[in-house]
Amino acid sequence: MARYRGGLKVFAVVQQKGGVGKTTTSRNIGEYMARYRKVRVLLVDFDPQCNLSMRYLKMEKPNSNARMPPVHDDFDPAADYENGWTGRSSSASMFYDDVVLPYDTEIPGMDILPGDGKRLREAEMDKPAELERKIINRLYELLSDDDAQETYDFVVIDTGPNRLSLTQAALRAATHLLMPLQPEKMNTETLSDMIDLWREENTLRDPGGELKLVGIMPSLCRGTALHKGVIRSLRQDPGFGDLVTPFVINYRTVVAEADHESSKHSSVFDLPDSDPAKKEALTMCRFVEDAVFGDVTR
Numbered sequence: 156m157a158r159y160r161g162g163l164k165v166f167a168v169v170q171q172k173g174g175v176g177k178t179t180t181s182r183n184i185g186e187y188m189a190r191y192r193k194v195r196v197l198l199v200d201f202d203p204q205c206n207l208s209m210r211y212l213k214m215e216k217p218n219s220n221a222r223m224p225p226v227h228d229d230f231d232p233a234a235d236y237e238n239g240w241t242g243r244s245s246s247a248s249m250f251y252d253d254v255v256l257p258y259d260t261e262i263p264g265m266d267i268l269p270g271d272g273k274r275l276r277e278a279e280m281d282k283p284a285e286l287e288r289k290i291i292n293r294l295y296e297l298l299s300d301d302d303a304q305e306t307y308d309f310v311v312i313d314t315g316p317n318r319l320s321l322t323q324a325a326l327r328a329a330t331h332l333l334m335p336l337q338p339e340k341m342n343t344e345t346l347s348d349m350i351d352l353w354r355e356e357n358t359l360r361d362p363g364g365e366l367k368l369v370g371i372m373p374s375l376c377r378g379t380a381l382h383k384g385v386i387r388s389l390r391q392d393p394g395f396g397d398l399v400t401p402f403v404i405n406y407r408t409v410v411a412e413a414d415h416e417s418s419k420h421s422s423v424f425d426l427p428d429s430d431p432a433k434k435e436a437l438t439m440c441r442f443v444e445d446a447v448f449g450d451v452t453r
């Protein structure tokens with residue numbers, strides 16, 4: 156049985172190590188699908204750091220370590236909302252039976268359900284087993300709804316650097332998975348934990364609805380002998396070597412600088428076609444598109 160009746164594809168980017176390119180990959184694949192393939196995209200920010208949300212919305216900072224979404228454009232302060240809605244919606248809203256209403260981004264055809272740092276951290280904190288199970292199942296239930304399936308074709312979930320309940324919720328909802336991995340020895344040692352998480356999730360799936368691992372993607376590669384050596388031994392690993400993507404994402408200054416406000420471009424796709432960072436992003440996106448949609452959108 157397929158994961159979703161309407162054929163919705165849900166793509167989760169996970170890796171417990173921080174700063175390996177999860178958020179960058181999430182935005183690139185979302186923008187590619189919306190801009191080049193005219194696929195209706197929903198980004199879901201499941202990381203309390205809210206880095207993905209900050210790229211598309213003017214996130215507010217009520218205190219020094221948490222961001223929250225702005226008041227939604229559709230909110231009318233004069234209206235008397237039955238559900239007591241106060242105008243903000245985030246990916247955490249689904250855990251509090253609150254209004255779940257994605258925001259527009261500047262990219263036509265791409266919406267975002269932003270994070271809310273404080274409430275996502277609360278949802279992630281230690282809970283009784285029953286409550287934790289509810290959290291892990293919640294996004295899957297929400298996306299199984301006809302509404303979601305009629306509105307979107309492709310959902311991208313960005314997750315935080317851990318294997319806690321929000322990452323598990325992303326895996327539960329996903330049809331496809333990508334694991335960016337910076338080729339350092341220490342990171343490859345923890346990779347098997349992530350692979351175990353993927354395999355465990357599949358023990359719970361019905362035949363036909365398995366979670367597919369699109370690949371383990373070497374990222375932020377610097378072309379050093381050390382990085383090359385680690386990538387070579389990854390590819391030769393008898394356990395997961397054939398899961399490593401045939402391409403790598405190299406460290407590119409232009410990508411690192413895009414996060415800075417003085418940057419001339421905000422998207423890798425605004426760079427000239429000849430730019431290596433854009434070429435690499437397109438290679439990654441086409442690979443994911445093939446894995447997720449096969450011939451469907453071509």
Ligand SMILES: Nc1ncnc2c1ncn2[C@@H]1O[C@H](COP(=O)(O)OP(=O)(O)OP(=O)(O)O)[C@@H](O)[C@H]1O
Binds near residue numbers: 316
């Ligand atoms: N190919 C690249 N070349 C250079 N810098 C990159 C590249 N990809 C991402 N970066 C930069 O590296 C940093 C970490 O990337 P990113 O935020 O995507 O990682 P992450 O895995 O989402 O991190 P976290 O685990 O903290 O959420 C960011 O400043 C980003 O701009």
Ligand SMILES: [Mg+2]
Binds near residue numbers: 177202206207313314
């Ligand atoms: Mg991130």
